[in-house]
Amino acid sequence: MSNQNEMNKELTEELIVIKGLSKSFPIGKKKTLNVLNSIDAVIHRGEKIAVIGPSGSGKSTFLRCLNCMEDPTGGSIIFNGEDLADPKVDINKHREHIGMVFQQFNLFNNKTVLQNIMLAPIYLKTKKAGGLFAKRAVKKQIREEAKEKAMQLLRRIGLEDKANAYPSTLSGGQKQRIAIIRALAMEPEVMLFDEPTSALDPEMVGEVLDLIRQLANEGMTMVIVTHEMGFAREVADRVLFMDGGIIAEDAPPHELFSNPKLPRTQEFLSKVL
Amino acid sequence: MNFLDEWSAFWRLFYTNGGYKRVFSEGLKNTLTIAILGLVIGILIGTLIAAIKVMPKYKTLPKILNGVCNVYVGFFRGTPIVVQLLLAYYVLFPLMGVSIGSLRTCILIFGLNSAAYVSEIMRAGIQSVDSGQMEAGRALGLGFTPTMMKIVVPQAIKNILPTLGNEFIALIKDTSVVSFVAAVDLYKVFTEIGNANYEYLAPYLMMALIYIVLIMMVTLLFKLLEKRLHRDDRA
Numbered sequence: 001m002s003n004q005n006e007m008n009k010e011l012t013e014e015l016i017v018i019k020g021l022s023k024s025f026p027i028g029k030k031k032t033l034n035v036l037n038s039i040d041a042v043i044h045r046g047e048k049i050a051v052i053g054p055s056g057s058g059k060s061t062f063l064r065c066l067n068c069m070e071d072p073t074g075g076s077i078i079f080n081g082e083d084l085a086d087p088k089v090d091i092n093k094h095r096e097h098i099g100m101v102f103q104q105f106n107l108f109n110n111k112t113v114l115q116n117i118m119l120a121p122i123y124l125k126t127k128k129a130g131g132l133f134a135k136r137a138v139k140k141q142i143r144e145e146a147k148e149k150a151m152q153l154l155r156r157i158g159l160e161d162k163a164n165a166y167p168s169t170l171s172g173g174q175k176q177r178i179a180i181i182r183a184l185a186m187e188p189e190v191m192l193f194d195e196p197t198s199a200l201d202p203e204m205v206g207e208v209l210d211l212i213r214q215l216a217n218e219g220m221t222m223v224i225v226t227h228e229m230g231f232a233r234e235v236a237d238r239v240l241f242m243d244g245g246i247i248a249e250d251a252p253p254h255e256l257f258s259n260p261k262l263p264r265t266q267e268f269l270s271k272v273l
Numbered sequence: 274m275n276f277l278d279e280w281s282a283f284w285r286l287f288y289t290n291g292g293y294k295r296v297f298s299e300g301l302k303n304t305l306t307i308a309i310l311g312l313v314i315g316i317l318i319g320t321l322i323a324a325i326k327v328m329p330k331y332k333t334l335p336k337i338l339n340g341v342c343n344v345y346v347g348f349f350r351g352t353p354i355v356v357q358l359l360l361a362y363y364v365l366f367p368l369m370g371v372s373i374g375s376l377r378t379c380i381l382i383f384g385l386n387s388a389a390y391v392s393e394i395m396r397a398g399i400q401s402v403d404s405g406q407m408e409a410g411r412a413l414g415l416g417f418t419p420t421m422m423k424i425v426v427p428q429a430i431k432n433i434l435p436t437l438g439n440e441f442i443a444l445i446k447d448t449s450v451v452s453f454v455a456a457v458d459l460y461k462v463f464t465e466i467g468n469a470n471y472e473y474l475a476p477y478l479m480m481a482l483i484y485i486v487l488i489m490m491v492t493l494l495f496k497l498l499e500k501r502l503h504r505d506d507r508a
Binding site: 099119 | 331403405406408409410411412413414415416419423424427428431504
């Protein structure tokens with residue numbers, strides 16, 4: 001409670017500013033399908049945002065546009081003073097600071113759990129230290145630091161005994177928790193979750209949500225696309241209801257869930273709650 | 274002469290007079306050198322071409338590179354390897370004023386030829402890897418090339434290993450045409466042994482045997498390799 005003031009102050013710092021974000025996919029030769037129609041949104045540092053909405057509403061596309069996994073076809077995404085939607089911007093540099101967790105986990109199948117976590121930090125830090133020409137001692141130090149960090153993260157989720165296992169031997173819940181700490185190993189400023197529990201067996205949903213909840217309590221900025229309404233209500237500071245490629249309703253969870261303004265929000269909530 | 278006489282005449286040339294030394298030190302050595310180095314060059318260039326072909330194509334450079342690769346693959350798959358060898362050895366290199374010797378010409382041409390085939394094999398392999406693997410790498414801030422090299426290609430190679438084994442076997446057998454450009458391989462050595470007393474049955478039988486044994490060993494090698502690469506799969 002002592003840092004309540006600090007928390008409030010933090011929430012006013014704009015981390016990602018989205019203006020007029022549009023995305024369309026070509027279908028056939030002449031037609032295009034507009035998935036996102038000029039979306040405006042602001043994500044503040046330390047804020048937890050849940051994105052909900054019916055399927056096909058563009059919520060996953062919206063999330064994937066934030067780190068340009070899908071290239072936006074219009075608008076701007078200002079992050080750290082640069083526009084990510086601009087093709088000239090080095091997107092890799094920014095993706096290091098934007099963690100992403102996928103529905104299908106996407107652990108690297110040819111790498112052990114430990115290698116999965118260490119790969120990107122080691123590669124990127126070595127590259128900054130001079131790549132192939134980095135001094136051996138420096139490389140060794142980077143490797144050791146990455147390993148220590150990875151083991152520390154594995155201990156945190158209680159999977160240190162799986163460090164040398166391959167992903168194919170793990171359960172879905174274990175894979176997703178490792179995918180989350182793999183993103184954490186990059187020390188991101190914001191985490192994007194794309195339906196992190198949708199591909200899990202019901203009994204494994206809890207362990208993954210617990211980990212995300214922990215991160216939320218530690219003050220991590222996050223955007224979560226989810227169908228877990230209870231979780232969204234509990235964790236989120238703000239819930240975005242998307243429909244037809246726009247943010248139809250944007251409100252704190254208690255307001256949106258108990259007193260939705262729009263008829264379509266009411267209709268959607270009546271179906272899922 | 275019946276077969277036994279033929280065989281004993283061949284055996285005298287092959288074993289007693291030390292012809293086998295040349296078979297191994299020149300014939301087999303060159304055949305293997307051309308096939309192995311050819312495959313290595315093929316995999317390197319082939320992977321590069323495959324990577325260019327699966328690149329996202331909304332920028333100009335990948336489009337141009339893609340066009341170049343298409344021409345390359347079109348040429349090397351569209352002409353017989355003998356024609357490529359002859360063109361390189363008797364036309365292109367003399368015109369350019371370079372002389373790298375027949376063995377090196379063969380290694381180069383077999384490598385370039387194999388690259389065209391491997392590129393298509395590799396492209397299929399890359400496309401067989403779940404696109405989420407590439408996405409996960411990119412989302413962590415890795416570029417297209419490092420993600421390709423560290424994540425996607427190793428998994429692709431695992432998937433295409435049997436086909437790659439096929440390519441290697443074809444390459445070994447194709448080396449029997451290198452005598453067109455005066456390189457010495459298994460076929461050339463055994464022909465010369467046959468030329469010594471104009472009896473070809475026994476030498477060619479022996480040659481066939483060596484090819485078969487060689488290819489059985491390659492098959493075994495690829496089986497072992499496959500087993501090793503599949504260690505990260507669930508049993």
